[in-house]
Amino acid sequence: MPAFSLSAEPFSPEALRVELADPACGGYASFEGWVRNHNEGRRVLRLEYEAYEALALKEGERIVAEALERFGVRRIACVHRVGGLAIGELAVWVGVSAAHRDEAFAACRYVIDEVKQRLPIWKKEHYPEGDSGWVNCERCAQPSAHAHGHDHVHPEPLELEFSSLTAARAAGYELVDVRERWERDADPPGLRITRHLPLSEYMNGRSRLDDLNDGGRYLIVCAHGVRSLALTEELRAHGHAAVYSLRGGLAALRA
Amino acid sequence: MKSIEVHYYAILRDQAGRRSEQVETGAATAGELFDELAVRHGLALARDAMRVAINDEFGDWQHSLRSGDRVVFIPPVAGG
Numbered sequence: 001m002p003a004f005s006l007s008a009e010p011f012s013p014e015a016l017r018v019e020l021a022d023p024a025c026g027g028y029a030s031f032e033g034w035v036r037n038h039n040e041g042r043r044v045l046r047l048e049y050e051a052y053e054a055l056a057l058k059e060g061e062r063i064v065a066e067a068l069e070r071f072g073v074r075r076i077a078c079v080h081r082v083g084g085l086a087i088g089e090l091a092v093w094v095g096v097s098a099a100h101r102d103e104a105f106a107a108c109r110y111v112i113d114e115v116k117q118r119l120p121i122w123k124k125e126h127y128p129e130g131d132s133g134w135v136n137c138e139r140c141a142q143p144s145a146h147a148h149g150h151d152h153v154h155p156e157p158l159e160l161e162f163s164s165l166t167a168a169r170a171a172g173y174e175l176v177d178v179r180e181r182w183e184r185d186a187d188p189p190g191l192r193i194t195r196h197l198p199l200s201e202y203m204n205g206r207s208r209l210d211d212l213n214d215g216g217r218y219l220i221v222c223a224h225g226v227r228s229l230a231l232t233e234e235l236r237a238h239g240h241a242a243v244y245s246l247r248g249g250l251a252a253l254r255a
Numbered sequence: 256m257k258s259i260e261v262h263y264y265a266i267l268r269d270q271a272g273r274r275s276e277q278v279e280t281g282a283a284t285a286g287e288l289f290d291e292l293a294v295r296h297g298l299a300l301a302r303d304a305m306r307v308a309i310n311d312e313f314g315d316w317q318h319s320l321r322s323g324d325r326v327v328f329i330p331p332v333a334g335g
Contacts, residue, residue, distance in 0.1 A: 055311050122334075
Protein backbone atom coordinates (compact mmCIF):
# COMPACT_ATOMS: atom_id res chain seq x y z
CA MET A 1 0.00 0.00 0.00
CA PRO A 2 1.53 3.36 -0.99
CA ALA A 3 1.88 5.95 1.77
CA PHE A 4 -0.38 8.35 -0.08
CA SER A 5 -3.43 7.40 -2.09
CA LEU A 6 -6.66 8.72 -3.54
CA SER A 7 -9.91 6.89 -2.99
CA ALA A 8 -13.05 7.18 -5.12
CA GLU A 9 -14.95 5.16 -2.50
CA PRO A 10 -15.58 5.65 1.23
CA PHE A 11 -12.83 3.99 3.25
CA SER A 12 -12.34 2.92 6.84
CA PRO A 13 -9.35 4.34 8.72
CA GLU A 14 -9.32 1.32 11.01
CA ALA A 15 -7.72 -1.00 8.48
CA LEU A 16 -5.16 1.67 7.65
CA ARG A 17 -4.36 2.29 11.30
CA VAL A 18 -3.42 -1.37 11.78
CA GLU A 19 -0.89 -1.03 8.96
CA LEU A 20 0.94 1.65 10.96
CA ALA A 21 1.37 -0.53 14.05
CA ASP A 22 5.00 -1.13 14.94
CA PRO A 23 6.57 -2.59 18.08
CA ALA A 24 9.01 0.34 18.20
CA CYS A 25 6.16 2.86 18.35
CA GLY A 26 4.68 4.23 21.55
CA GLY A 27 2.38 6.75 19.92
CA TYR A 28 -0.10 7.10 17.11
CA ALA A 29 -1.76 10.34 15.98
CA SER A 30 -4.36 10.75 13.31
CA PHE A 31 -6.40 13.49 11.67
CA GLU A 32 -9.74 13.15 9.94
CA GLY A 33 -11.14 15.89 7.73
CA TRP A 34 -14.94 15.75 7.43
CA VAL A 35 -17.32 17.43 5.03
CA ARG A 36 -18.84 20.45 6.80
CA ASN A 37 -22.34 21.81 6.18
CA HIS A 38 -21.22 25.43 5.82
CA ASN A 39 -18.36 27.45 4.39
CA GLU A 40 -17.69 31.19 4.28
CA GLY A 41 -21.17 32.05 5.45
CA ARG A 42 -23.10 29.78 3.10
CA ARG A 43 -24.85 26.49 3.76
CA VAL A 44 -23.32 23.60 1.86
CA LEU A 45 -25.32 20.53 0.80
CA ARG A 46 -22.60 18.31 -0.65
CA LEU A 47 -19.13 18.41 -2.19
CA GLU A 48 -17.23 17.07 -5.15
CA TYR A 49 -13.49 16.58 -5.05
CA GLU A 50 -11.54 16.40 -8.27
CA ALA A 51 -7.85 15.51 -8.47
CA TYR A 52 -5.12 15.80 -11.07
CA GLU A 53 -4.28 12.27 -10.15
CA ALA A 54 -0.80 11.76 -11.62
CA LEU A 55 0.61 14.86 -9.96
CA ALA A 56 -1.44 14.55 -6.75
CA LEU A 57 -0.02 11.08 -6.12
CA LYS A 58 3.56 12.27 -6.67
CA GLU A 59 3.13 15.35 -4.50
CA GLY A 60 1.38 13.33 -1.78
CA GLU A 61 4.30 10.90 -1.63
CA ARG A 62 6.72 13.82 -1.45
CA ILE A 63 4.83 15.34 1.49
CA VAL A 64 4.92 12.02 3.36
CA ALA A 65 8.64 11.61 2.63
CA GLU A 66 9.34 15.13 3.91
CA ALA A 67 7.43 14.46 7.14
CA LEU A 68 9.24 11.15 7.72
CA GLU A 69 12.57 12.88 7.26
CA ARG A 70 11.79 16.06 9.17
CA PHE A 71 10.12 14.55 12.26
CA GLY A 72 11.80 11.16 12.42
CA VAL A 73 8.51 9.29 12.77
CA ARG A 74 8.18 5.62 11.94
CA ARG A 75 5.27 5.33 9.53
CA ILE A 76 2.80 7.64 7.80
CA ALA A 77 -0.26 7.01 5.67
CA CYS A 78 -2.64 9.47 4.06
CA VAL A 79 -5.77 8.94 1.97
CA HIS A 80 -7.77 11.68 0.22
CA ARG A 81 -11.25 11.09 -1.21
CA VAL A 82 -12.24 12.10 -4.70
CA GLY A 83 -15.71 12.20 -6.25
CA GLY A 84 -19.00 13.14 -4.61
CA LEU A 85 -19.21 13.40 -0.81
CA ALA A 86 -22.12 14.02 1.56
CA ILE A 87 -22.06 16.14 4.72
CA GLY A 88 -20.20 14.36 7.50
CA GLU A 89 -18.29 12.03 5.23
CA LEU A 90 -14.60 11.43 5.72
CA ALA A 91 -12.72 13.50 3.11
CA VAL A 92 -9.11 13.04 4.18
CA TRP A 93 -7.29 10.91 6.72
CA VAL A 94 -3.71 11.09 8.02
CA GLY A 95 -2.17 8.55 10.37
CA VAL A 96 1.30 8.64 11.94
CA SER A 97 3.05 6.20 14.24
CA ALA A 98 6.21 7.19 16.11
CA ALA A 99 8.32 6.34 19.10
CA HIS A 100 6.89 9.31 21.02
CA ARG A 101 3.78 11.45 20.79
CA ASP A 102 5.39 14.83 20.12
CA GLU A 103 6.74 13.88 16.72
CA ALA A 104 3.57 11.95 15.88
CA PHE A 105 1.42 15.07 16.44
CA ALA A 106 3.87 17.31 14.61
CA ALA A 107 4.18 15.07 11.57
CA CYS A 108 0.41 14.60 11.38
CA ARG A 109 -0.11 18.35 11.45
CA TYR A 110 2.56 18.87 8.80
CA VAL A 111 1.04 16.35 6.42
CA ILE A 112 -2.51 17.73 6.58
CA ASP A 113 -1.33 21.34 6.26
CA GLU A 114 0.84 20.57 3.24
CA VAL A 115 -1.87 18.41 1.66
CA LYS A 116 -4.28 21.32 1.83
CA GLN A 117 -1.82 23.75 0.29
CA ARG A 118 0.01 21.70 -2.30
CA LEU A 119 -2.04 18.83 -3.68
CA PRO A 120 -3.69 19.53 -7.04
CA ILE A 121 -7.16 18.70 -5.70
CA TRP A 122 -10.21 20.90 -6.09
CA LYS A 123 -13.46 21.11 -4.16
CA LYS A 124 -16.80 22.07 -5.62
CA GLU A 125 -19.51 23.06 -3.16
CA HIS A 126 -23.21 22.68 -3.92
CA TYR A 127 -25.54 25.16 -2.20
CA PRO A 128 -29.25 25.03 -1.22
CA GLU A 129 -30.00 27.81 -3.73
CA GLY A 130 -29.12 25.40 -6.53
CA ASP A 131 -25.82 26.94 -7.52
CA SER A 132 -22.30 25.68 -6.93
CA GLY A 133 -18.79 27.00 -6.70
CA TRP A 134 -15.16 25.91 -6.80
CA VAL A 135 -13.61 26.73 -3.44
CA ASN A 136 -10.74 29.28 -3.60
CA CYS A 137 -11.31 29.74 -7.34
CA GLU A 138 -14.42 31.85 -7.72
CA ARG A 139 -12.78 34.95 -6.30
CA CYS A 140 -9.83 34.59 -8.64
CA ALA A 141 -12.18 34.57 -11.58
CA GLN A 142 -12.57 37.87 -13.38
CA PRO A 143 -16.04 39.47 -13.09
CA SER A 144 -17.14 38.10 -16.45
CA ALA A 145 -16.60 34.59 -15.15
CA HIS A 146 -19.62 34.54 -12.87
CA ALA A 147 -20.88 31.40 -14.54
CA HIS A 148 -23.74 30.39 -12.28
CA GLY A 149 -26.23 31.37 -14.98
CA HIS A 150 -28.42 33.51 -12.73
CA ASP A 151 -28.22 36.98 -11.38
CA HIS A 152 -28.51 36.89 -7.60
CA VAL A 153 -25.87 38.69 -5.60
CA HIS A 154 -23.78 36.58 -3.25
CA PRO A 155 -23.31 38.26 0.10
CA GLU A 156 -19.58 38.83 0.32
CA PRO A 157 -18.13 37.68 3.64
CA LEU A 158 -16.11 40.28 5.55
CA GLU A 159 -13.79 37.71 7.07
CA LEU A 160 -11.87 34.88 5.46
CA GLU A 161 -10.08 31.96 7.06
CA PHE A 162 -6.72 30.73 5.87
CA SER A 163 -4.39 28.12 7.30
CA SER A 164 -1.35 30.23 6.47
CA LEU A 165 -0.30 33.47 4.81
CA THR A 166 1.10 31.38 1.97
CA ALA A 167 -2.35 29.92 1.37
CA ALA A 168 -3.87 33.41 1.28
CA ARG A 169 -1.30 34.56 -1.26
CA ALA A 170 -1.83 31.40 -3.31
CA ALA A 171 -5.55 32.16 -3.39
CA GLY A 172 -4.73 35.49 -5.01
CA TYR A 173 -4.90 37.91 -2.09
CA GLU A 174 -2.45 40.71 -1.50
CA LEU A 175 -1.74 41.00 2.20
CA VAL A 176 -1.89 44.34 4.01
CA ASP A 177 -0.49 44.43 7.53
CA VAL A 178 -2.23 47.11 9.60
CA ARG A 179 -0.43 46.50 12.88
CA GLU A 180 1.73 49.20 14.40
CA ARG A 181 5.46 49.28 13.83
CA TRP A 182 6.36 48.02 17.28
CA GLU A 183 4.20 44.96 16.76
CA ARG A 184 6.01 44.05 13.55
CA ASP A 185 9.39 44.42 15.21
CA ALA A 186 8.63 41.33 17.32
CA ASP A 187 7.81 39.15 14.29
CA PRO A 188 9.90 36.10 13.46
CA PRO A 189 12.08 36.83 10.39
CA GLY A 190 10.03 34.72 7.95
CA LEU A 191 6.74 36.41 8.71
CA ARG A 192 7.29 39.91 7.31
CA ILE A 193 4.36 41.13 5.21
CA THR A 194 5.72 43.54 2.62
CA ARG A 195 2.77 45.88 2.51
CA HIS A 196 2.51 47.69 5.81
CA LEU A 197 0.03 50.39 6.71
CA PRO A 198 -0.36 50.98 10.45
CA LEU A 199 -3.98 51.60 11.36
CA SER A 200 -2.97 54.76 13.23
CA GLU A 201 -1.67 56.25 9.96
CA TYR A 202 -4.87 55.40 8.14
CA MET A 203 -6.87 57.09 10.87
CA ASN A 204 -4.80 60.24 10.45
CA GLY A 205 -5.47 60.66 6.73
CA ARG A 206 -7.56 58.19 4.85
CA SER A 207 -6.26 58.77 1.35
CA ARG A 208 -3.54 56.17 1.75
CA LEU A 209 -5.75 53.19 0.86
CA ASP A 210 -7.32 54.53 -2.33
CA ASP A 211 -5.24 52.19 -4.45
CA LEU A 212 -6.96 49.22 -2.83
CA ASN A 213 -9.67 49.77 -5.41
CA ASP A 214 -7.39 48.81 -8.30
CA GLY A 215 -9.10 45.51 -9.10
CA GLY A 216 -6.91 43.35 -6.86
CA ARG A 217 -8.14 41.45 -3.81
CA TYR A 218 -6.77 42.46 -0.45
CA LEU A 219 -6.58 40.62 2.83
CA ILE A 220 -6.25 42.93 5.81
CA VAL A 221 -4.18 41.39 8.60
CA CYS A 222 -3.69 42.34 12.24
CA ALA A 223 -2.82 40.50 15.45
CA HIS A 224 -6.22 39.05 16.41
CA GLY A 225 -8.56 40.01 13.60
CA VAL A 226 -10.34 42.82 15.46
CA ARG A 227 -8.74 45.91 13.94
CA SER A 228 -8.61 44.31 10.50
CA LEU A 229 -12.35 43.56 10.66
CA ALA A 230 -13.16 47.12 11.71
CA LEU A 231 -11.05 48.51 8.88
CA THR A 232 -12.58 46.09 6.37
CA GLU A 233 -16.09 47.23 7.35
CA GLU A 234 -14.97 50.83 7.03
CA LEU A 235 -13.44 50.25 3.59
CA ARG A 236 -16.49 48.34 2.34
CA ALA A 237 -18.68 51.23 3.46
CA HIS A 238 -16.47 53.49 1.32
CA GLY A 239 -16.92 51.37 -1.77
CA HIS A 240 -13.91 49.05 -1.62
CA ALA A 241 -15.55 45.80 -2.71
CA ALA A 242 -12.60 43.42 -2.67
CA VAL A 243 -11.18 43.80 0.83
CA TYR A 244 -11.40 41.07 3.47
CA SER A 245 -10.24 40.59 7.03
CA LEU A 246 -8.14 37.62 8.14
CA ARG A 247 -10.36 35.94 10.76
CA GLY A 248 -8.57 35.60 14.08
CA GLY A 249 -5.55 37.50 12.76
CA LEU A 250 -1.98 36.26 12.90
CA ALA A 251 -2.67 34.64 16.28
CA ALA A 252 -5.02 32.17 14.59
CA LEU A 253 -2.23 31.10 12.21
CA ARG A 254 0.28 30.55 14.99
CA ALA A 255 -2.10 28.62 17.24
CA MET B 256 4.06 25.08 -34.67
CA LYS B 257 4.07 22.43 -31.98
CA SER B 258 1.47 20.01 -30.76
CA ILE B 259 0.65 20.24 -27.05
CA GLU B 260 -1.72 18.07 -25.02
CA VAL B 261 -3.69 20.25 -22.61
CA HIS B 262 -5.83 18.99 -19.73
CA TYR B 263 -8.35 21.09 -17.82
CA TYR B 264 -9.50 20.56 -14.25
CA ALA B 265 -12.14 22.02 -11.95
CA ILE B 266 -13.16 25.60 -12.73
CA LEU B 267 -11.04 25.66 -15.88
CA ARG B 268 -12.76 22.50 -17.17
CA ASP B 269 -16.10 24.22 -16.63
CA GLN B 270 -14.92 27.35 -18.40
CA ALA B 271 -13.24 25.56 -21.30
CA GLY B 272 -16.12 23.13 -21.68
CA ARG B 273 -13.75 20.19 -22.15
CA ARG B 274 -11.44 17.90 -20.21
CA SER B 275 -8.56 17.93 -22.68
CA GLU B 276 -7.53 18.87 -26.17
CA GLN B 277 -4.61 18.66 -28.57
CA VAL B 278 -3.47 22.20 -29.39
CA GLU B 279 -1.40 23.27 -32.38
CA THR B 280 0.36 26.41 -31.19
CA GLY B 281 3.20 28.81 -31.80
CA ALA B 282 3.40 29.62 -28.08
CA ALA B 283 6.99 29.47 -26.85
CA THR B 284 6.21 29.12 -23.14
CA ALA B 285 3.53 27.68 -20.88
CA GLY B 286 2.47 31.21 -20.03
CA GLU B 287 1.99 32.17 -23.67
CA LEU B 288 -0.01 29.00 -24.21
CA PHE B 289 -2.32 29.86 -21.33
CA ASP B 290 -2.83 33.39 -22.62
CA GLU B 291 -3.67 32.03 -26.06
CA LEU B 292 -6.17 29.48 -24.69
CA ALA B 293 -7.65 31.99 -22.25
CA VAL B 294 -8.69 34.11 -25.21
CA ARG B 295 -9.89 31.15 -27.28
CA HIS B 296 -12.01 29.55 -24.54
CA GLY B 297 -12.82 32.57 -22.38
CA LEU B 298 -10.80 31.23 -19.43
CA ALA B 299 -11.40 33.89 -16.80
CA LEU B 300 -8.81 33.07 -14.17
CA ALA B 301 -5.80 35.25 -13.43
CA ARG B 302 -2.58 33.49 -14.38
CA ASP B 303 -0.75 34.67 -11.27
CA ALA B 304 -3.33 32.90 -9.08
CA MET B 305 -2.46 29.59 -10.72
CA ARG B 306 0.38 27.13 -11.14
CA VAL B 307 1.27 25.05 -14.15
CA ALA B 308 2.45 21.46 -14.59
CA ILE B 309 4.40 20.15 -17.56
CA ASN B 310 4.50 16.38 -18.07
CA ASP B 311 3.05 15.77 -14.60
CA GLU B 312 5.58 17.90 -12.70
CA PHE B 313 5.19 21.42 -11.37
CA GLY B 314 6.85 23.94 -13.67
CA ASP B 315 6.79 27.67 -14.20
CA TRP B 316 5.14 29.93 -16.70
CA GLN B 317 8.48 30.56 -18.46
CA HIS B 318 8.89 26.85 -19.20
CA SER B 319 9.78 26.36 -22.89
CA LEU B 320 7.29 24.09 -24.59
CA ARG B 321 8.25 21.20 -26.85
CA SER B 322 6.02 19.26 -29.16
CA GLY B 323 4.40 16.37 -27.31
CA ASP B 324 4.40 18.11 -23.93
CA ARG B 325 1.41 17.56 -21.67
CA VAL B 326 0.38 20.79 -19.95
CA VAL B 327 -2.03 21.21 -17.05
CA PHE B 328 -3.06 24.59 -15.66
CA ILE B 329 -3.64 24.40 -11.91
CA PRO B 330 -6.27 26.72 -10.40
CA PRO B 331 -6.06 27.52 -6.66
CA VAL B 332 -6.28 24.18 -4.89
CA ALA B 333 -8.67 23.17 -2.11
CA GLY B 334 -7.83 19.73 -0.82
CA GLY B 335 -8.51 18.58 2.71
